[in-house]
Amino acid sequence: MIPELGNFALILALLLALTQGTLPIIGAARGIPSWIALARPVVQGQFVFLAIAFGCLAYSFVNNDFSVMNVARNSNSELPIQYRIAASWGSHEGSLLLWVFMLSAWSVAVSVFSRHLPDEMVARVLGVMGLVSVGFILFLLVTSNPFDRLLPAALEGSDLNPLLQDPGMVIHPPMLYMGYVGFSVAFAFAIAALISGQMDAAWARWSRPWTTIAWVFLTIGIMLGSWWAYYELGWGGWWFWDPVENASFLPWLVGTALVHSLAVTEKRGSFKSWTVLLAICAFSLSLLGTFLVRSGVLTSVHAFATDPARGVFILAFLVIVIGSSLLLFAWRAPKVGLGGKFDLVSRESMLLANNLLLMVAAGSVLLGTLYPLIMDSLDLGKISVGPPYFEAVFVPLMTPAIFLMGLGPLARWKQASLPELMLRLRWAFGVSVVTALLMPFVMGEWKPLVSFGLLLAFWIIATIFVSIRQRLHNSGQGGLFTKLARQSRSYYSMHLAHLGIAVFIIGVTLVNGYETEKDVRMEIGSTVTMGGYTFRFNGASPVSGPNYQAMRGDIDVLRNGEKIRVMQPEKRTYNASGMAMTEPAIDTGLLRDLYVALGEPLEDGAWVVRVYHKPFVDWIWFGCLLMAFGGILAVTDRRYRLKVHSKHVETTTVVAEGKRVASNAGLAAGGKKA
Amino acid sequence: MTRFLLPLAAFIVLVVFLAVGLGLKPREVPSPLIGKPAPIFQSQLLHEPGKMLASQDNLGKVWLLNVWASWCVSCREEHPLLVELARSGIVPIYGLNYKDKRDLALQWLNQYGDPYTVSVVDPEGRIGIDYGVYGVPETYVIDKNGVIRHKQIGPVTVESLEKKILPLIKELQG
Numbered sequence: 001m002i003p004e005l006g007n008f009a010l011i012l013a014l015l016l017a018l019t020q021g022t023l024p025i026i027g028a029a030r031g032i033p034s035w036i037a038l039a040r041p042v043v044q045g046q047f048v049f050l051a052i053a054f055g056c057l058a059y060s061f062v063n064n065d066f067s068v069m070n071v072a073r074n075s076n077s078e079l080p081i082q083y084r085i086a087a088s089w090g091s092h093e094g095s096l097l098l099w100v101f102m103l104s105a106w107s108v109a110v111s112v113f114s115r116h117l118p119d120e121m122v123a124r125v126l127g128v129m130g131l132v133s134v135g136f137i138l139f140l141l142v143t144s145n146p147f148d149r150l151l152p153a154a155l156e157g158s159d160l161n162p163l164l165q166d167p168g169m170v171i172h173p174p175m176l177y178m179g180y181v182g183f184s185v186a187f188a189f190a191i192a193a194l195i196s197g198q199m200d201a202a203w204a205r206w207s208r209p210w211t212t213i214a215w216v217f218l219t220i221g222i223m224l225g226s227w228w229a230y231y232e233l234g235w236g237g238w239w240f241w242d243p244v245e246n247a248s249f250l251p252w253l254v255g256t257a258l259v260h261s262l263a264v265t266e267k268r269g270s271f272k273s274w275t276v277l278l279a280i281c282a283f284s285l286s287l288l289g290t291f292l293v294r295s296g297v298l299t300s301v302h303a304f305a306t307d308p309a310r311g312v313f314i315l316a317f318l319v320i321v322i323g324s325s326l327l328l329f330a331w332r333a334p335k336v337g338l339g340g341k342f343d344l345v346s347r348e349s350m351l352l353a354n355n356l357l358l359m360v361a362a363g364s365v366l367l368g369t370l371y372p373l374i375m376d377s378l379d380l381g382k383i384s385v386g387p388p389y390f391e392a393v394f395v396p397l398m399t400p401a402i403f404l405m406g407l408g409p410l411a412r413w414k415q416a417s418l419p420e421l422m423l424r425l426r427w428a429f430g431v432s433v434v435t436a437l438l439m440p441f442v443m444g445e446w447k448p449l450v451s452f453g454l455l456l457a458f459w460i461i462a463t464i465f466v467s468i469r470q471r472l473h474n475s476g477q478g479g480l481f482t483k484l485a486r487q488s489r490s491y492y493s494m495h496l497a498h499l500g501i502a503v504f505i506i507g508v509t510l511v512n513g514y515e516t517e518k519d520v521r522m523e524i525g526s527t528v529t530m531g532g533y534t535f536r537f538n539g540a541s542p543v544s545g546p547n548y549q550a551m552r553g554d555i556d557v558l559r560n561g562e563k564i565r566v567m568q569p570e571k572r573t574y575n576a577s578g579m580a581m582t583e584p585a586i587d588t589g590l591l592r593d594l595y596v597a598l599g600e601p602l603e604d605g606a607w608v609v610r611v612y613h614k615p616f617v618d619w620i621w622f623g624c625l626l627m628a629f630g631g632i633l634a635v636t637d638r639r640y641r642l643k644v645h646s647k648h649v650e651t652t653t654v655v656a657e658g659k660r661v662a663s664n665a666g667l668a669a670g671g672k673k674a
Numbered sequence: 675m676t677r678f679l680l681p682l683a684a685f686i687v688l689v690v691f692l693a694v695g696l697g698l699k700p701r702e703v704p705s706p707l708i709g710k711p712a713p714i715f716q717s718q719l720l721h722e723p724g725k726m727l728a729s730q731d732n733l734g735k736v737w738l739l740n741v742w743a744s745w746c747v748s749c750r751e752e753h754p755l756l757v758e759l760a761r762s763g764i765v766p767i768y769g770l771n772y773k774d775k776r777d778l779a780l781q782w783l784n785q786y787g788d789p790y791t792v793s794v795v796d797p798e799g800r801i802g803i804d805y806g807v808y809g810v811p812e813t814y815v816i817d818k819n820g821v822i823r824h825k826q827i828g829p830v831t832v833e834s835l836e837k838k839i840l841p842l843i844k845e846l847q848g
Binding site for chain 2: 281291519582597
């Protein structure tokens with residue numbers, strides 16, 4: 001009964017999405033106020049029904065209803081409750097339901113926080129989001145219905161993939177999807193702007209916080225995925241350039257470009273058509289990522305559940321959504337105009353250069369991801385593209401981008417002087433070169449690549465210092481703290497995010513340069529020493545978990561002969577699937593991680609044990625967190641909050657007038673521009 | 675106007691590739707080598723670099739050649755099946771450690787188990803070229819006369835093992 005209710009709610013949501021995708025847009029075009037006014041309630045109704053559908057699916061999982069195919073395939077009665085809930089988005093069908101559910105959540109957020117926007121604009125934005133929602137709900141109902149029954153019911157479920165039975169994996173997909181789906185808001189704003197022909201600073205200001213929030217979610221989502229890979233795969237790596245990872249990284253790169261380009265459009269009115277194109281690209285890549293992961297076109301090397309019908313559907317959907325937006329772009333963008341002019345050396349030009357570098361980087365990652373497919377399509381043989389390609393392409397592209405990252409915030413808008421910039425930054429450059437050259441000696445061994453990586457990181461940090469110092473110097477009277485308090489949050493947010501990049505680079509550089517690992521046969525009582533730590537193996541004993549059996553190793557870590565902690569890595573075998581999993585033990589520290597994983601059992605209680613010493617590895621994820629915090633800080637900037645307050649007053653008057661004057665998109669837009 | 679059409683043009687090219695790619699069945703492409711003698715190779719053993727294995731040594735028995743690498747994610751997926759198959763003793767599995775580093779490969783076997791009678795190394799992928807390897811993992815069924823009878827592209831699954839590989843081996847051994 002419950003699954004049928006869920007199915008019914010999903011169908012109702014589809015009908016509401018259809019309404020949302022058509023009437024408000026037509027209403028905005030024809031000036032029919034009642035159709036425009038439909039947008040908000042319909043969005044909220046769709047959200048309610050999707051919430052019911054999702055609730056029904058979660059209910060089936062929690063209650064072990066193995067007559068539902070999705071539950072039988074992805075859950076098990078022994079599975080702990082929190083993973084049973086998480087399993088509702090662990091499968092293909094469930095994750096897509098989560099996708100549309102989040103889309104509707106974002107739509108509701110737009111409908112609530114857009115009181116200060118012209119109603120036509122909101123109608124168009126929500127309409128576009130409704131159309132996207134139609135596509136996804138149709139996809140669910142036609143090819144991947146999460147509520148399909150399995151009759152007769154299975155006695156027991158085949159369990160959630162053990163790799164996914166982990167707290168990190170429980171929140172990773174929702175975060176990632178929040179990011180993916182969040183770009184639909186920027187996309188919808190861009191399409192609405194193209195339809196109405198109104199593309200100005202106000203438009204950029206509206207879509208900017210939404211884009212930033214989506215970017216924050218995506219950043220955290222990718223970070224969690226990488227962190228999960230690190231501690232769960234038992235492999236010690238944190239990024240594999242795997243197509244699935246690339247699928248999430250591509251929208252991030254383009255989204256980063258979009259965040260910067262929106263800043264220029266808001267502040268200077270330039271880059272308008274470029275910003276629109278980026279907004280379309282960011283969301284298109286989110287959709288493409290979904291396609292790559294879900295259609296199985298890349299199965300030659302990586303395995304996903306393959307179903308050609310699904311692939312065809314998503315491809316058709318991609319063609320309709322992306323094709324029509326790009327067509328609309330080609331038709332409307334030429335009329336937009338170029339906006340403010342700027343010199344060859346200016347903050348605009350640097351941001352544009354950085355944008356291009358980010359796009360080229362995204363292009364090369366996309367090429368590397370799709371290259372096997374392209375070669376195959378052209379019958380040129382089958383190949384796979386591995387990390388060496390991505391590293392060889394990505395690092396040289398990011399180097400100038402990071403150099404510009406230091407320069408940009410110090411350059412003036414419109415026109416900057418290169419000699420003056422060089423003069424202002426000579427100390428920053430000198431300090432970063434010297435530190436980068438010396439730092440590797442502190443770590444014990446000088447390596448050119450480490451020095452190079454550190455140079456990039458210190459350059460960012462040094463330029464941040466210079467920028468803040470000069471900014472304070474130019475902000476009038478008062479003590480240090482009054483001056484510091486006088487700067488806007490968006491100014492700090494920029495530096496915080498950039499600092500995140502620096503921290504990230506330090507982590508990557510040092511862990512790649514100085515990590516050590518040993519793979520040793522350890523008998524009971526034997527020791528191995530690494531990075532100043534001694535590991536003593538006390539043997540392994542069986543333990544049983546809720547749905548698995550495991551061997552748990554017991555390893556003492558000693559420093560200077562003193563025991564500082566016990567590490568207990570596990571080797572698990574899951575009951576239902578028989579899958580073996582390595583559960584490493586990790587001792588996290590600010591300057592280093594100790595990472596111990598059990599290998600194979602040998603005779604007489606001895607084991608093969610893998611021990612890693614990973615200096616600064618946590619800085620990688622800490623850097624990502626800083627970037628995300630930067631984004632959050634940017635969204636809470638005063639000017640967005642002020643907008644909400646002052647507009648409250650404004651909207652009431654506008655509404656009052658709007659009742660007398662027939663709503664007209666052009667008029668309202670013109671009024672807003674003033 | 676034309677330059678604003680460029681993104682659309684690029685997208686159309688991409689769609690064509692994706693559409694063609696959707697029609698491809700990467701695991702079902704017949705190998706031209708099926709029914710032909712397996713290319714002869716001679717290479718160092720993974721565990722004992724001093725020793726060599728020549729493929730002709732295997733004449734007279736049915737054997738599997740499994741191409742694997744420590745960097746290959748899908749190999750991890752098929753690995754438990756291979757370990758189980760090796761334990762059953764039905765057929766010897768020879769590993770071709772493809773474009774890998776020795777220490778990483780040894781670590782990998784230590785962690786996930788070693789189903790291979792022996793593994794030979796192919797660091798440059800030269801043997802792989804002879805065999806037409808284009809994705810890892812791949813598995814070849816080679817008969818008593820050294821002829822390739824079947825090629826499995828992508829990970830070995832329970833289904834492919836039960837429906838294709840095991841019956842074929844039984845037939846070839848019989």
